[in-house]
Amino acid sequence: MNRMAVQAAVTMKQLQNKLDVVSHNMANLETTGYKSRNAQFTSLLTQQIDNFSDEQANALGRLTPDGIRLGSGAKLGQINMNLALGTVKETGRGLDIALLKDNHMLQVDVTNNGVTERRFTRDGTLYLNEIANGQVMLSNGQGHPIIGQNGPIILQAGMEAVTISDNGLIQVTRDGQTAVEGQLNIVQAIRPQFLEAVGDNQFRLPDVTADAYNAGDIIQEVAFGDMALQAGALETSNVNLASQMTEMMETQRAYQFNSRTISMHDQMRGLVNQLR
Template sequence: MSRMNVQAAVTMNQLQNKIDVIGHNVANSSTTGYKNRSANFTSLLYQNIDNFSDVAANATGRVTPHGIRLGSGARLGHTNIDLSAGTINTTERGLDIALLEDNHMLQVEVTENGVTETRYTRDGGLYLQPFGDNQLILSTSEGHPVIGQTGGPITFADDIEDISINNAGQIVVRRGGQEVIEGQLAIVEAIRPQFLEATGGNLFRLPDITDEAYVAADIIGDVAAIDNQIQSGALELSNVDLSTQMTELIQSQRAYQYNARTITMHDQMRGLVNQLR
């Protein structure tokens, strides 16, 4: 009986984590470029108990474990990221772009605590920020520089009349009434998006890779400039389906209540046993 109590308590803790994931999805249902996350559960350690006295039931050739299996509940195995494209909203703004291909992402340069690393996002709302003397830099809404085909941030002289990004990801700048191309976005593809780590701010990063046989190229791959599929003057909305989230929330809450009821019944039965002594 105490084992059932442990199973219920462990599972309740993990169900709360799933409810937190659902709450995060709902809160970001209107965030540009936000990607839905889903929680997958796995069973914890099982113990096989051979309690059958029937020889035929445990005969040679049996393909299932003998006796019964007792586990220790369930845990949140992994949180998957759905990088499929969301609904496109036309804005007609020159620096707004929407990535049309699933799993394609922009690269941005993020500096935290003196450490600079490359992170990835689907949020195509880009802006210009002052950079150095008479320079401008293309950045995200939070000020993180966007990486171009040169491998570094995309910068311009600040004497521009207009700027926009075309459907090939090229930055088109107008000076003196003439348009010139001054840089191009470097798009990448998340080959295994389930391994990306969310860092907040609608950004993702590569995990810490310790296995020498497992390299970053297995997770993120380059996309040739000619293969860029971009819609300019538009933004990609969140791909969160609110009806699905509400359904999963109800299911998770019911499962939580069932496990809580198990603990309550366990306490009541132990109380009865103590009264019989």
């Protein structure tokens, strides 16, 4: 009975983690380019108890293995991302782009405390931020530079209009003439499950030593001819609200069952103590 209570307590903690994942998905229902997460459970180690004699264990016609296997609950084994493309919604805004191929991502350089880190995102809400001498820089919603073929995309003063083509070219109109003045550097996540979420709908490479992995095995640049995006549109979140509500109710019910197991354990121990 005590082992059952331990199993229930362990499983309740993991179910709470799953509820956190579901609530995170629901909170990002309207987040541009957000990919929903799915919690996968796995059983913890089991203990083999040999409670039969050799004659009983090898009885003629016996189909089940000898002994009793007692588990120790379940744990959250892995959180997988659902990488399906979300619905593309037209906005009519020239600097909004939607990446149309799975696993393609924009690159963003984020600087914190003097340290610059390369991050990746599906959020195509872009802006022009003035930096110096009338120059403007293509950036994300937090003001961090979007990376092009030659680093941050910086445009000179005197622009009349800026548009982005379906293959990532930055087209600038000056004095009625349109010319290409930059190109987005889009990458593809070859093994997206290795990427770490860091907030603001962004990802980064694993924080391990360089000898532990080859970055090219996780992220690779996309060739110019393989780029596919839609300007004047944004990719919405791929969270399915109905399925998330179902998962939330199922997880809450499992949590209640395990909680009830602990309550019954306490009641049984109380009865045993009274018999003494």
